[in-house]
Amino acid sequence: MRLRDKGVNCPTRCVLCNSDDDEDSYHLFFKCPSSSNIWTMFDAFQSMSGVINQGQDSAGNIFNMLQVLNAGDAALFCCTLWSIWKQRNNKVWNELTDAQRFVFDRAKTLLDDWKTAKDFCQPTSNMQRPVQYPRWQKPLEGRFKCNIDASFSKHLNRVGIRICIRDDSGSFVLARTEWISPLCDVHVGEALGLLSALEWVHLLQLGPIDFELDAKRVVDSFLSAQHDATEFGSIIHRCKTLFNLFYENSSVEFIRRQANEVAHELAKAASSSASFQILVNIPECIEHILINEML
Ligand SMILES: [Zn+2]
Structure with missing residues (x-):
């Protein structure tokens, strides 16, 4: 839809569900039946789904959801949004169909990999070792x-x-x-x-x-x-x-x-x-x- 607004003549139909709905970001991330199925795999999202408001755009809904999810679930929520976007692009540009279960698993894998990489890069993070404050040192002998x-x-x-x-x-x-x-x-x-x-x-x-x-x-x-x-x-x-x-x-x-x-x-x-x-x-x-x- 944003490309249309900028004068690019491209189809507006959603490639994931083929409905006549315009494929704006609200449809893609929340309304599309394909995405709705993916969200059913995410328990924390399901229990908070009441905050999704049809009258708001996707950015407003994402913001609202981030306010109510805990840090870990918010991270998975963001990874899932990314994975849905990737699913859509795979369809449009590569003519590949990502299964809905795969889309959600890809989000979880991305998050797990990121956490592992973060722990690997920060072996002395606060979680693993208490902060070491510098101590006063005695002077050298005779001083x-x-x-x-x-x-x-x-x-x-x-x-x-x-x-x-x-x-x-x-x-x-x-x-x-x-x-x-x-x-x-x-x-x-x-x-x-x-x-x-x-x-x-x-x-x-x-x-x-x-x-x-x-x-x-x-x-x-x-x-x-x-x-x-x-x-x-x-x-x-x-x-x-x-x-x-x-x-x-x-x-x-x-x-x-x-x-x-x-x-x-x-x-x-x-x-x-x-x-x-x-x-x-x-x-x-x-x-x-x-x-x-x-x-
Ligand atoms: Zn759709």
Whole structure:
């Protein structure tokens, strides 16, 4: 019918049932006796067939059906539509008659093959293996690790900064908490966290140390040679200067949030505490994480 509408002179009779009905998509997929027979093989479609509305076109009916079928049945429904379309084309273009049972089986086979291929391509999909979050790693022997995180409190108009140092056995060495007011953009606050750590840690004379934070933008800018004239850029510039001046054989690296849990938990508790604190004993709120990460 669409070809007719575009001026192509072709027969409009349905090739599957030879009725005088115009072969539009509604007829082909739902009204044609051949297709109706095919749908009788599909139980889920049968139980939902009440949603098929003669007053609507095929697109509307397909949409309605997809709303009521579960995901698996909706997939088979789509494959069956495709297989009916293929049956029709085989008749028109290849003069082949696909049996109705074959049409439905072809749809099921297509779906099964697709599922098998999908499983094969994704052997580590969520269905088969739980998501593995990155874990915090101890520093190499003789080194220290310093995790930094910032938290942002609109309510208190403050940025909390937390810095936690551990040794190569994963044991807690020292932590520092502070807050800065007023609140600023996240990347600026995270950059101030790195600056604060770099200003403090070299005074402890620990030797080689790996700084880790979960702010990718800060780490990328720190490692980049590009000049940035913004406030953020000048903080990063100051970080680079301190790092080059005081830290030998050390590093600044990005880690995912899940591996920065100690600093993150400390930072959450930040804004309510005094403006500046050095913690010599393991703070209670991170004890369980520290023990976990030492294992
Ligand atoms: Zn027909």
